Structures are given as structure tokens and as C-alpha cells.
Amino acid sequence: MVIHQFANIRRQLQLSNTFWDDSTTHGLVDIVAADMRDGIVNDRAGRTIVNFSSYSYLGLDSDPRIIAGAHRGLDETATINSSISRMRIRLSLLEEAEQRLSLTFGAQAVTVSSCAAAAWATLPLLASGEFTDGHPPLVVFDKNAHFCLNAMKPLVADETELVTIDHNDIEALEQLCRKHSHVAYIADGVYSTGGGAPLDELHRLQDQYGLFLYFDEAHGISTLGRRGRGYVLGGYDGWRDRTLIIASLNKGFGASGGVIFFGPPGDDSRKPTLLRTSGPLMWSQRINTAGLGAIVASCDLHDDGTVDRLQIDLRERVRLFNSLVDTDLAGDGLPIRFVDIGREDTTVAVAKDMLDAGFYTSPVFFPIIRRGSAGLRLMLRADLEPNTIRRFADTLTASLAAHRDREELPA
Numbered sequence: 001m002v003i004h005q006f007a008n009i010r011r012q013l014q015l016s017n018t019f020w021d022d023s024t025t026h027g028l029v030d031i032v033a034a035d036m037r038d039g040i041v042n043d044r045a046g047r048t049i050v051n052f053s054s055y056s057y058l059g060l061d062s063d064p065r066i067i068a069g070a071h072r073g074l075d076e077t078a079t080i081n082s083s084i085s086r087m088r089i090r091l092s093l094l095e096e097a098e099q100r101l102s103l104t105f106g107a108q109a110v111t112v113s114s115c116a117a118a119a120w121a122t123l124p125l126l127a128s129g130e131f132t133d134g135h136p137p138l139v140v141f142d143k144n145a146h147f148c149l150n151a152m153k154p155l156v157a158d159e160t161e162l163v164t165i166d167h168n169d170i171e172a173l174e175q176l177c178r179k180h181s182h183v184a185y186i187a188d189g190v191y192s193t194g195g196g197a198p199l200d201e202l203h204r205l206q207d208q209y210g211l212f213l214y215f216d217e218a219h220g221i222s223t224l225g226r227r228g229r230g231y232v233l234g235g236y237d238g239w240r241d242r243t244l245i246i247a248s249l250n251k252g253f254g255a256s257g258g259v260i261f262f263g264p265p266g267d268d269s270r271k272p273t274l275l276r277t278s279g280p281l282m283w284s285q286r287i288n289t290a291g292l293g294a295i296v297a298s299c300d301l302h303d304d305g306t307v308d309r310l311q312i313d314l315r316e317r318v319r320l321f322n323s324l325v326d327t328d329l330a331g332d333g334l335p336i337r338f339v340d341i342g343r344e345d346t347t348v349a350v351a352k353d354m355l356d357a358g359f360y361t362s363p364v365f366f367p368i369i370r371r372g373s374a375g376l377r378l379m380l381r382a383d384l385e386p387n388t389i390r391r392f393a394d395t396l397t398a399s400l401a402a403h404r405d406r407e408e409l410p411a
């Protein structure tokens with residue numbers, strides 16, 4: 001039996017331990033907050049830290065209307081979880097949440113406990129040929145596809161043939177489409193390290209060769225697209241066949257759980273299959289009633305134009321940030337910025353400078369990204385004060401300059 005075809009956990013641990021230990025020593029992890037309203041962390045040590053690393057791009061995580069929705073979910077059902085498989089008996093609140101998601105996003109939706117669980121539920125099924133007329137497709141992963149997708153590779157490879165291609169490598173993908181009758185491409189809509197999938201090109205391959213497109217929209221939904229429909233669905237005029245989209249409801253959407261968009265609105269034909277084969281996800285794990293109530297409330301904010309307005313606020317913050325700090329991909333319109341530093345020790349030192357000044361940033365490093373290309377991942381929020389962004393930029397520029405003077409960084 002061949003081992004380590006897709007991962008080598010022990011080696012990964014050895015490589016990343018030093019960096020985690022270093023981050024721990026400098027107080028960059030294990031921060032405990034009494035509360036984190038509006039992206040402000042009030043920690044146990046009495047510090048007030050502005051979170052420049054929050055996935056809640058629109059600030060919906062502490063929106064009082066969503067919190068009220070969570071209360072409603074609990075109050076109306078008088079339970080936190082329905083402890084029976086949803087296949088057998090389910091709460092009407094679960095139905096309501098899924099119907100609302102289907103209407104808001106213009107695509108038939110089923111919920112699961114997280115985006116990672118959505119990957120777990122769908123990728124092996126896709127590999128089995130269930131979505132491609134019974135023919136197991138050649139499954140092609142983008143090299144930068146999210147961890148939760150990559151983690152499914154052993155299960156996918158047990159069903160069908162699998163290859164990994166370079167990031168956004170349309171030419172390689174087209175060659176595979178020419179050679180194989182059934183191909184499925186696995187990608188993030190928006191990548192957590194920046195940039196997006198080349199949608200126009202991918203749709204061309206879909207139209208030309210019948211390519212099946214599978215997108216992880218964890219970062220895209222709510223944050224981008226008309227009515228918050230996301231990077232992929234936001235550009236659709238109706239549903240596109242041979243598409244499946246998974247997303248997190250824990251990030252920009254401001255609620256809880258994950259969702260699978262699997263067909264045109266109103267068409268539930270695939271739902272039983274999606275649920276029946278996904279084993280543990282259908283036992284007792286699902287979005288709890290507070291989360292379901294929050295989903296309905298967040299759908300209201302998507303439908304009534306609130307999310308469109310917050311997107312405008314966010315874009316203004318991103319533009320301001322881009323005018324102050326130079327980063328790769330600065331024109332991509334996304335709220336995720338990566339400050340490339342290179343050395344891991346310097347990355348930790350800069351993050352420590354930022355934290356001392358009251359700003360939390362995430363140092364990222366192998367295995368999240370390539371070895372030797374460490375840096376700070378920053379996420380902007382619609383509710384950041386412009387002056388806070390200016391202070392942040394000044395502090396970052398000064399810290400980078402200080403480390404450059406110490407010759408830890410190239411000029």
C-alpha cells in the first residue's frame with residue numbers, strides 16, 4: 001500500500017511547530033477575549049485590540065438583528081438541537097432557513113454544520129459520478145484549493161482518478177478536458193491567500209466541454225456580489241448546470257454553519273442523495289436552532305439591501321487601505337490583503353509590534369502557504385473607522401522599516 005500520497009501529517013507538524021511555538025511565546029495566539037463586538041477584542045489582560053484578522057468582513061457577526069434572530073430560534077423551538085437525524089424528523093425552522101437561503105442566493109440550498117462538513121458531504125459523492133451522469137469524473141484540484149477540500153483527496157482517490165494542477169492553470173485544465181470525457185474542477189471562488197478563480201475561462205470550459213465546476217465560496221458569499229450572492233453566484237443569471245457550490249455561514253454571512261448550493265431554486269431532486277451518503281454529518285451534527293434563527297435574520301439583511309450598503313462601506317475601507325499599504329493583488333477588490341515578509345521570525349516580530357500598538361494581525365506560514373513566504377494576512381471590515389486604518393498603516397510601515405534597517409528584510 002502506498003502511503004503519504006496526499007499528506008504527511010508528522011512532517012507538517014515538525015515543520016510548523018517552531019513557528020507556532022514562536023507565535024505563542026510572543027503572545028500572538030491564545031488571546032482570550034471577554035467580548036469581540038464590532039471587531040474590537042477586549043481581552044482578559046484589559047487590552048483593547050482592533051481585529052485586523054476577522055472573517056466577518058461586513059461586521060455582521062455582532063449585528064443586533066442577527067443576534068435577535070438567534071434568540072428567536074431558541075425561543076420558538078425551546079431547544080438548542082433536535083437530537084434525531086434530520087432525515088427522519090426535522091424542525092420547521094430548519095426548513096425555513098433552507099428555503100430562505102435558496103431564495104436569497106437564487107440556488108437550492110441544504111445546510112450542514114460547517115463549510116468543511118459541506119466538503120465532506122459533497123466531494124466523495126462528486127467523485128463517485130453521482131453528479132456526472134453516473135461516470136466518475138477525473139477530479140482536478142487547484143493547487144491552492146482550501147485545506148478542507150484537500151483533506152478529502154484520499155476519499156476522492158478511492159472513487160476515481162485525481163490530479164492537482166497549478167493555481168488557476170486554465171491551459172492544463174483545458175488539456176485534461178480534451179482528453180477525458182468527464183472532468184470536475186475543484187477550486188475556491190475567492191482564495192484565502194488572495195485572488196479569485198478565473199470564472200470567465202472556467203465557464204467557457206464548462207460550456208465547451210461539459211466541465212463540472214465545484215467552488216468553495218467561504219470567503220465570497222455576503223462579502224461580494226449583488227445582494228451578497230458572492231463571487232460565483234453573484235455573477236450568475238440563473239443557475240448553471242454542472243455546478244456545485246459550498247460556503248461557510250460562519251464568516252461574512254454572520255451566522256453559523258455551512259451550506260451546499262446544488263441546483264436551480266425549487267429543484268430538490270439531488271437533496272436526498274446529498275444527505276443520505278454523508279454519514280456522520282446527518283447524525284446529530286447540524287446547525288443549532290440559534291444558528292438557524294440567525295441564518296433567517298441574515299437572509300433578511302441580504303434581501304433588504306443592507307448587505308449591498310455594507311459592501312460599499314467595505315470597498316471604501318479596502319480602497320483607503322490600498323492607498324496606504326502596498327500589497328500584491330491590491331486591485332482585486334477583495335478585503336483580504338497579504339503583506340509578504342518572507343522570513344518567519346521577522347513575520348512574528350512585525351505581528352508583535354502591531355499587537356503592542358493595539359492591532360491584531362495573523363502571521364501565516366507553511367503549511368498554510370509556501371515555505372519561506374511567510375507574511376501577515378489582513379482582513380478588513382466594513383465597520384473599521386477610517387482613522388483606525390490610517391493609524392494601522394502608519395504603525396505597519398514603521399515596523400517594516402525598522403526590521404528592514406536591521407537587515408532582516410530586503411529593501
Ligand SMILES: *Cc1c(COP(=O)(O)O)cnc(C)c1O
Pocket residue numbers: 114115116117146148188190191192216218219247248249250257258
Ligand atoms: C474558512 C474556510 C473554510 C471552512 O469554513 P468552516 O465553515 O469554518 O468549515 C473553507 N474554505 C475556505 C476557503 C475557508 O476560508
